[in-house]
Amino acid sequence: MALKSFINVPADHPFPIQNLPYGVFSPKGQAPRCGVAIGDFVLDLPMLVHAGLLTHRDADLRTAFDSPSLNGFMALGKQVWSDVRRRLQELLNEHTGVLRDDPSLRSRAFLRRDSVTMHVPSQIGDYTDFYSSRQHATNVGTMFRDPDNALLPNWLHIPVGYHGRASSVVVSGTPVRRPVGQTKPGEGPPVFGPCRLLDFELEMGFFTGSGNPLGHPIPLDEATDHIFGLALVNDWSARDIQKWEYVPLGPFLAKNFATTVSPWIVPLEALEPFRVEREPQDPEPLPYLNGDPQGLYNIELEVAIQGSGMKAPHVVCRSNMRHLYWTMAQQLTHHTVTGCNLRPGDLLASGTISGPEPESYGSMLELAWRGTKPIAMPDGSERKFLQDGDSVIMTGWAQGEGYRIGFGEAEGTVLPARQV
Amino acid sequence: MALKSFINVPADHPFPIQNLPYGVFSPKGQAPRCGVAIGDFVLDLPMLVHAGLLTHRDADLRTAFDSPSLNGFMALGKQVWSDVRRRLQELLNEHTGVLRDDPSLRSRAFLRRDSVTMHVPSQIGDYTDFYSSRQHATNVGTMFRDPDNALLPNWLHIPVGYHGRASSVVVSGTPVRRPVGQTKPGEGPPVFGPCRLLDFELEMGFFTGSGNPLGHPIPLDEATDHIFGLALVNDWSARDIQKWEYVPLGPFLAKNFATTVSPWIVPLEALEPFRVEREPQDPEPLPYLNGDPQGLYNIELEVAIQGSGMKAPHVVCRSNMRHLYWTMAQQLTHHTVTGCNLRPGDLLASGTISGPEPESYGSMLELAWRGTKPIAMPDGSERKFLQDGDSVIMTGWAQGEGYRIGFGEAEGTVLPARQV
Numbered sequence: 001m002a003l004k005s006f007i008n009v010p011a012d013h014p015f016p017i018q019n020l021p022y023g024v025f026s027p028k029g030q031a032p033r034c035g036v037a038i039g040d041f042v043l044d045l046p047m048l049v050h051a052g053l054l055t056h057r058d059a060d061l062r063t064a065f066d067s068p069s070l071n072g073f074m075a076l077g078k079q080v081w082s083d084v085r086r087r088l089q090e091l092l093n094e095h096t097g098v099l100r101d102d103p104s105l106r107s108r109a110f111l112r113r114d115s116v117t118m119h120v121p122s123q124i125g126d127y128t129d130f131y132s133s134r135q136h137a138t139n140v141g142t143m144f145r146d147p148d149n150a151l152l153p154n155w156l157h158i159p160v161g162y163h164g165r166a167s168s169v170v171v172s173g174t175p176v177r178r179p180v181g182q183t184k185p186g187e188g189p190p191v192f193g194p195c196r197l198l199d200f201e202l203e204m205g206f207f208t209g210s211g212n213p214l215g216h217p218i219p220l221d222e223a224t225d226h227i228f229g230l231a232l233v234n235d236w237s238a239r240d241i242q243k244w245e246y247v248p249l250g251p252f253l254a255k256n257f258a259t260t261v262s263p264w265i266v267p268l269e270a271l272e273p274f275r276v277e278r279e280p281q282d283p284e285p286l287p288y289l290n291g292d293p294q295g296l297y298n299i300e301l302e303v304a305i306q307g308s309g310m311k312a313p314h315v316v317c318r319s320n321m322r323h324l325y326w327t328m329a330q331q332l333t334h335h336t337v338t339g340c341n342l343r344p345g346d347l348l349a350s351g352t353i354s355g356p357e358p359e360s361y362g363s364m365l366e367l368a369w370r371g372t373k374p375i376a377m378p379d380g381s382e383r384k385f386l387q388d389g390d391s392v393i394m395t396g397w398a399q400g401e402g403y404r405i406g407f408g409e410a411e412g413t414v415l416p417a418r419q420v
Numbered sequence: 421m422a423l424k425s426f427i428n429v430p431a432d433h434p435f436p437i438q439n440l441p442y443g444v445f446s447p448k449g450q451a452p453r454c455g456v457a458i459g460d461f462v463l464d465l466p467m468l469v470h471a472g473l474l475t476h477r478d479a480d481l482r483t484a485f486d487s488p489s490l491n492g493f494m495a496l497g498k499q500v501w502s503d504v505r506r507r508l509q510e511l512l513n514e515h516t517g518v519l520r521d522d523p524s525l526r527s528r529a530f531l532r533r534d535s536v537t538m539h540v541p542s543q544i545g546d547y548t549d550f551y552s553s554r555q556h557a558t559n560v561g562t563m564f565r566d567p568d569n570a571l572l573p574n575w576l577h578i579p580v581g582y583h584g585r586a587s588s589v590v591v592s593g594t595p596v597r598r599p600v601g602q603t604k605p606g607e608g609p610p611v612f613g614p615c616r617l618l619d620f621e622l623e624m625g626f627f628t629g630s631g632n633p634l635g636h637p638i639p640l641d642e643a644t645d646h647i648f649g650l651a652l653v654n655d656w657s658a659r660d661i662q663k664w665e666y667v668p669l670g671p672f673l674a675k676n677f678a679t680t681v682s683p684w685i686v687p688l689e690a691l692e693p694f695r696v697e698r699e700p701q702d703p704e705p706l707p708y709l710n711g712d713p714q715g716l717y718n719i720e721l722e723v724a725i726q727g728s729g730m731k732a733p734h735v736v737c738r739s740n741m742r743h744l745y746w747t748m749a750q751q752l753t754h755h756t757v758t759g760c761n762l763r764p765g766d767l768l769a770s771g772t773i774s775g776p777e778p779e780s781y782g783s784m785l786e787l788a789w790r791g792t793k794p795i796a797m798p799d800g801s802e803r804k805f806l807q808d809g810d811s812v813i814m815t816g817w818a819q820g821e822g823y824r825i826g827f828g829e830a831e832g833t834v835l836p837a838r839q840v
Contacts, residue, residue, distance in 0.1 A: 162669035163583040179758035249582035250670020257758040338599035338677040
């Protein structure tokens with residue numbers, strides 16, 4: 001019989017009992033703490049611990065959950081995550097009375113999600129961004145370099161990535177101010193002013209678990225155990241700033257003004273039924289990277305834009321996490337192969353996830369093909385890049401039999417540039 | 421009359437009363453806390469607060485100093501740093517009796533530096549590395565691109581930089597294991613194995629103070645107020661890994677296996693007498709970056725290598741911080757111009773500091789000119805890049821009248837690669 005909670009959750013709702021994503025929330029006027037989303041509610045985890053309903057023989061769950069970040073829980077490792085998840089599913093099960101039948105406990109343990117403020121779920125020590133969609137890398141190479149040699153020579157051999165900025169990772173709902181910076185239009189001298197080519201990048205990110213000591217790489221067959229869970233990521237990009245600054249050290253200011261994450265981290269275990277095979281990798285990667293054939297997930301992804309004059313969001317992109325070439329485990333193993341240490345709560349993102357069809361491209365740059373194919377919007381306007389007032393809404397879900405594992409939203413609205 | 425302490429400090433000692441650098445130390449078996457170096461001693465700051473000798477009307481110095489990092493103190497801002505520094509100089513002055521004449525207090529407040537363990541002085545939220553020496557950028561461009569167009573088009577317009585890895589910043593004395601990774605020798609397929617071209621990069625880094633909120637850039641005329649102090653940085657680099665991975669997103673694994681910092685942060689105020697003019701910038705930078713003509717410091721820098729069979733270190737490089745083209749304030753302002761937020765304790769490093777003379781080049785790559793001019797060592801060996809067992813020792817100092825503002829050391833010894 002299908003797993004079901006006493007909390008009512010419609011079949012198309014993102015947060016059924018099969019999901020149970022983790023986040024950090026604060027009730028009005030109270031300190032941030034860890035919770036789990038179930039239906040339209042947040043389950044207050046420190047409250048459960050306090051009531052004696054949530055314990056673990058090997059772990060101090062009170063310290064882990066009565067905290068403004070999930071780092072402590074992430075550090076406890078896979079076995080504890082799994083045990084706690086099982087216990088939460090038991091407590092929330094329609095047949096379990098302990099919460100269901102105790103109105104006083106229930107009213108303290110469950111808060112309406114629309115009444116709380118969400119926060120970035122971990123204190124991100126380091127944020128890394130990869131570039132792992134072949135279609136995206138091919139599109140960019142075709143537009144800016146050589147259509148016949150669109151992929152750079154290293155791309156099929158290593159999950160190319162770079163270090164991003166951790167301080168400017170913001171939670172869904174945080175407005176994003178159009179950045180001001182230096183660009184070089186055409187052959188003239190560089191100029192200073194608001195970014196003209198503001199873009200989103202549709203990505204999935206994962207948060208790391210216990211991590212590894214400096215000098216001790218994580219082999220590929222252990223890498224998945226170090227993944228705590230996944231979230232949606234919008235790696236906002238200032239294309240004109242990027243173009244002028246990125247040679248030879250990579251993107252810097254073009255990406256560090258904001259990165260939006262969805263507030264709920266979906267545990268890897270919830271996604272297990274949705275594993276899919278990645279495409280065969282040819283050439284075969286070097287042995288340290290060769291493996292993880294089932295390392296991708298069938299997660300539908302959508303990006304919608306709602307302009308300030310529009311009545312509803314308009315979907316501009318439909319993609320899927322399975323379109324990635326390199327898996328999360330391959331990214332993680334590559335990241336640590338030199339000995340680089342990961343810490344609990346680090347964020348590693350996929351890079352823009354573009355599928356094979358033009359409507360599945362994960363950025364405005366690709367969707368409007370460098371401005372040559374403007375996107376028509378329902379209010380009669382068109383978009384080459386993002387306009388002030390545009391709200392960019394990313395959603396994602398894995399469709400199960402009669403339930404959905406949803407990611408909620410990664411949303412951000414573009415504010416006009418500051419006056420200069 | 422010259423400022424002098426009752427603690428005996430010879431004229432060529434790095435840590436006189438004019439310096440008073442901050443660090444984080446732990447006495448054997450005790451928790452890390454904040455201290456100041458004076459001569460061969462560490463002054464225990466929480467102990468001074470506890471004894472009622474160090475207070476501030478606007479700041480909780482107990483919380484700031486009884487901490488395993490300096491972030492709390494850094495967040496208090498320039499006025500508090502300045503007030504505390506003045507108070508410490510008063511307490512340590514040869515004419516002040518309160519510490520000098522109290523043997524019991526003295527024995528608790530001063531610990532021998534060789535008896536304590538030093539730590540990375542701040543919890544580094546983000547580490548950024550610039551590329552601000554014109555000679556270094558020219559050398560690299562000459563070797564790898566075109567001697568006639570060695571500088572890339574953006575270099576004279578923006579302080580080029582990239583995000584580094586914060587987790588792998590280690591304190592002086594931490595051994596550095598030669599990384600293993602993917603490289604592509606010549607025309608053949610990529611291979612996996614120990615880095616063959618391991619290098620150091622001589623840099624200076626600065627730690628940030630109170631920082632700025634996301635979306636609020638720091639203008640150039642306020643930037644210096646946000647600099648807490650300076651330290652030596654060795655940005656270890658795996659040149660062969662870097663060459664294969666860095667296009668188009670910049671250095672990643674080639675730099676993230678270790679970055680060494682010296683344990684003592686020299687306050688900007690201690691360096692004030694050593695300000696020097698930067699060279700004129702032509703073309704003139706855009707207005708937001710145009711200024712800070714006195715933004716460099718006359719700080720002598722040296723790199724020595726001691727191979728495992730050598731009796732003493734051999735100096736391979738003599739450079740100076742004044743050889744930088746872009747100043748710290750310019751780097752900081754550029755970093756925030758898009759709205760990127762800095763947090764207390766972030767580390768921003770200069771990039772390799774190479775001077776005009778070949779013996780002032782700040783990396784093995786340049787000193788041995790891509791392996792074509794091996795460096796002769798006193799034991800008869802030679803170096804193109806670093807060998808296992810090599811200890812790389814960076815030192816720096818500003819020479820005053822009868823005293824030195826020293827930086828101590830940023831040292832790391834190369835361990836052999838792990839077996840693969």
